[in-house]
Amino acid sequence: MTVKEIADRLKLKAVCAEENTERTVTGCYIGDLLSLVMSKAQSGDAWITIQGNINVPAVASLTDCAMVIIAENMQLDSAALSRAKQEGIPVYTSEKSAFDLACGIKECL
Amino acid sequence: MADTMKLHYTVDADDFTVAGEASGAVKKVLKQLGFSSDIIRKVAVAMYECEINMVIHADGGVIDVEITPEKIRMIHSDKGPGIKDIEKAMQEGFSTADEKVRELGFGAGMGLPNMKRYTDEMNITTKIGEGTVVDMTVYVK
Numbered sequence: 514m515t516v517k518e519i520a521d522r523l524k525l526k527a528v529c530a531e532e533n534t535e536r537t538v539t540g541c542y543i544g545d546l547l548s549l550v551m552s553k554a555q556s557g558d559a560w561i562t563i564q565g566n567i568n569v570p571a572v573a574s575l576t577d578c579a580m581v582i583i584a585e586n587m588q589l590d591s592a593a594l595s596r597a598k599q600e601g602i603p604v605y606t607s608e609k610s611a612f613d614l615a616c617g618i619k620e621c622l
Numbered sequence: 623m624a625d626t627m628k629l630h631y632t633v634d635a636d637d638f639t640v641a642g643e644a645s646g647a648v649k650k651v652l653k654q655l656g657f658s659s660d661i662i663r664k665v666a667v668a669m670y671e672c673e674i675n676m677v678i679h680a681d682g683g684v685i686d687v688e689i690t691p692e693k694i695r696m697i698h699s700d701k702g703p704g705i706k707d708i709e710k711a712m713q714e715g716f717s718t719a720d721e722k723v724r725e726l727g728f729g730a731g732m733g734l735p736n737m738k739r740y741t742d743e744m745n746i747t748t749k750i751g752e753g754t755v756v757d758m759t760v761y762v763k
Binding site: 545547549550552556568571572575576577592596600 | 638639641642645646649659663666667670671674726727728730732733736739740
C-alpha cells in the first residue's frame, strides 16, 4: 500500500505530504532513539516515533524511510517541518499510540 | 589518482539545525555517481553519527571526504575535549551526553558503535584537550 493509502486508511493528519506519497510502504519500525532507528529501520519503512525535532527528517532521509508517523499527538517543530519539506519526506501525526498505528500498518502490508 | 573526488565541510558547534547537512550532501553526490543504496546508507549513517558527535561533544569541526570508485573515506576532525576512554566509548549504551541531547533522541550510546558497524575501517586518534580525528572508510565491493 502507498503512503497516501495508509494515511487515508489510518486517518493520519498530514503535516508534510507534498511529495513521495505514492511510494509503496514495505515495512514498519517504531523507535525514538535516533541512533537505534538509524541502525534498524529499513528502506521503505513507515517509521513511528514520538520525536518531532529537526533530526527526525534527517534520519528518515538517511535510512530512506517511506514515511514518518508521529504518534500520541506529538508535533513536528517548525525547523523539522522545513527540513522535511526540503528532503521530501512525508510526515503525518496521529492521536493513536505507536502500538495501534503499527497494528493498523500491519493490516496494510 | 584522476578520479578522486574531494569534498570538504564545516560542522558548527551546538547547532542541530545544520547537523546532517554534510552527510545529506554526500548522500546526494553518491547517488548521482551511481553508488548502490547499501553503500550510500553506510556512508550517510556513519557520517551523520559523527557529525552529531561533533555538535554534541566537540566545538564542531571539519569533514573531508574522498570518493573513488573503490572506496569512500571520511575524515572528521574536531578541536573538542578528546575522548577519555575510547574502549568505553565504543561500548553500546555508554554515553556522556546530557539530558538536553537525550531529549533530542541522541545520547543512546550508539554513535561510535554505529560508525564501526557501518564502515570497513575506522581509526580514532584523540588527545585530551586537543581534539579527535575519526577516520572511516567504506569499501565498494
